[in-house]
Amino acid sequence: MLEATDLMVFYENMLALNNISISCRDNQIVGVFGANSAGKSTLMYSLSGIMLDIRKKEKMAGGERITLTGQLTFQGKDIMDMKPSDRARAGIVLCPERRRLFKESSVMENLRIGGYLATKAQARESLDYVMTLFPALQKMTKRLAGFLSGGEQQMVAIGRALMAQPKILLLDEPLMGLSPLMQATLIRAVKKIQEQSDISIIVSEQYARPVFPIVDYAYILENGAAVMEGTREELMDNPDVKSAYFGMS
Amino acid sequence: MEILVYGTINSVSLALMGLGFAMVYGISRVPNFAHGALYIICGFVTWTILQKLGLPYVVAIFLSLAVNGILGILMYRFILIRVRGMNISEIISSYAIGLAILEGLRYGGFRGMTYTLPVFMEGMVFIGGVPVDYHRIIMVIVGILLVGGLWLFTHYTRLGLALQGMAQDERAALMLGIDSDFMAMLAMGFGAVLAGVAATMILPLGNIVVESGYHVLIMSIAVCIVGGLGSWIGAFFAAFIIGFAQILTVVFIGSHFQMVVALLAIILTLILKPSGLFGQQKELEDRV
Known part of the structure; x- marks a missing residue:
């Protein structure tokens, strides 16, 4: 449904996303995990097109030069240069970090x-x-x-x-700063959305543990690159993942 | 009683002047310094349609409002869109447009005392012993209807809600498919129409002179700063504060101090509560 290939984002000369390829199939929940500044939000902004708006604003203000390369397709169509508002119309809706309510x-x-x-x-x-x-x-x-x-x-x-x-919902750190009880409530709701509709979901989070039980497939980001990926079962069995993201040894 | 009646009338006319400016700034964050020019141009367009083309007054008004709306949209589409987000450039370019329009009109021969618009309705009534002409009553009614209408529009229509969302967080609105450039363009059109409404209401009370374009700009900035930039509800209340303060000054001090009140209000607001009555602190840095 949504497929990014070799996505790279530079802030000036700093590499924020390094050759990331991720895909999300119909009605799947995909997890994106990683520490702060691993590139989760940059990825979400790139997928939803907000990065184009950020790039435009930065360019006008004479700020950071942002470069985006790679391919991005949604339902088979190339959307790399599509405006964020048009992407939302096409069905890619971002629920941003820190919520940004009105x-x-x-x-x-x-x-x-x-x-x-x-x-x-x-x-x-x-x-x-x-x-x-x-x-x-x-x-x-x-x-x-x-x-x-x-x-x-x-x-x-x-x-x-x-x-x-939305046809695909991008949730950027939906659990940030919430109590474990609230986290569980929200995660149940996210699962319900998947079950009761045909919406696909990409959810990013710093801590994998609360989200992990509901994801079908997950990527682990480090310094802007996807260092590991796999289905839930594959990652669960991986000893590196266990120690790094679940605090188990 | 005189103070009450004329204070209200003065306040409503200030609110009419300021609403467009407040609305445009609130939604698109563009301080539209061509607001006064749009106001005056609407007066001259109405006059031209009425006198040269000989169309009925009502038609002339609606035509010139439409012209104004289109003018605002064009202004955004071809000039301001390139500088949106750069505060200084916004001010310079919108002020330049305003200057060009105003001085162009002056150069084009629109000066002197010959340009007047007829009032909507002749005659007057006494309200509590104070004589008030019908036109001013109509103006107050229109002003209040306009504010009510705007409130309903921004709270209950799809477009109004989208504008409200964009005013609060443009990027979050963008994520929901609200195209910010299109909305800013619409806002500019709305603002221009509001300037036109103010012109059609206020100009028949005097001559159409180019100078009042500057006057309107100063008054709308005063109203918006006191009310809190970006909050049109704030601008409405601020119009009442300044409006009554002006009338009180005229009555107790002297009419030539009237203009000082607005400027003093700007300075006092900036010293005491820079964010204005309804503004937010976060907007402090983009204050003009």
């Missing part, structure tokens, strides 16, 4: 802004779905998004992304 708008408004691309019927249907997926949101539709707790904000962020009718 803090001064209510929860309901956040969700409805998310439904910008949806038709009225789609929006209604997705809204119902989000509310059944995250029943906790039902009681707080009128509250300002900025005043919610981290977990609630993340629910809104995922809900907002779902409103945009």
Whole structure:
């Protein structure tokens, strides 16, 4: 469904992504794990096209020169130069790191802004779905998004992304800074999204442990390169992975 | 009572002037220094359509609003789009456009006292013993309807919500498929139309002179700074504060101090609460 080949991203001369090839098949959950600055967010931005916007803004401000090379195809079409808004329209929706909610708008408004691309019927249907997926949101539709707790904000962020009718959902560190209980709730929700729809999901996270049980396939990034990849079972059995990402020896 | 009535009228006219500026800045972060020029050009276009083409007043108004909207969109599409995100360049280029329009009009012979627009309705009523003409009442009603309409628009329509989202976090909006350049262009068009609405409401009360373009620009900047840049609700409230302050100054001090009030308000706001009434601290750095 989404396939990146030899993706490279430079910030000036710093290599942020080094020859990464990843792919996500229909209705699969793909995990991307790695420490801070391993290139997870850069990868997510490149896949969703936000990197093109960042590049444009940096260029205008005379800041860092960003170079992107490689191939990127989505449903068989080359999307390397597609604008981020068009990619979202095509079905690649990013739920960004640190959530980036519209803090001064209510929860309901956040969700409805998310439904910008949806038709009225789609929006209604997705809204119902989000509310059944995250029943906790039902009681707080009128509250300002900025005043919610981290977990609630993340629910809104995922809900907002779902409103945009994604075919593939990119979740960038959805569990960051949340309690283990909240992490479990969100991970269950992500699994449900996969089971109850035909959406594919790529989820990046620093710690593999909470996400690992639901991924079908995973990549491990180090310094911008994919150092290991495999199905869940393959990686589980790998002693290096165990020690580095699960704290087991 | 006089203070109350004329304060309200003055405030609403300030709000009308400032709304377009506040809206454009709030959504696209472009300080549109050509706002005053758009205001004046709408007046002259209306005048031209009315006097030279002889079309009915209502048609002339709507035509010139449309012209203004298109002008705003063109301005964004061909000039401002290249500099968006670079604050200084935005200011310089939009101010240059404004200057070019205003001075071009002056050069083109649009000066003197001969340009006036008719009021919508002749006559006056007494409100609490204060004489008020119908046109000013219409202006207040239109102003309040406009603010109400804008509120409904930004909270209940798909496009309005998208604009609201973009105003808060452009990149997050982009991730949801909201094309920021297209939205900024629309915002510019809206802003230009709002400047036009202000012009059609306010200009019939006096002569159309090029100088008032600068006046409108200063007033809208004052209103927006006091209200908090980027918050059009803030601009609306700030218009009332400055509007009443101006009328109080006229009544108790003298009418030639009226203009000082707005400038003083800018300075005081920047000293006491730089983010304005409804602005946020984070916007401090992109203050003009």
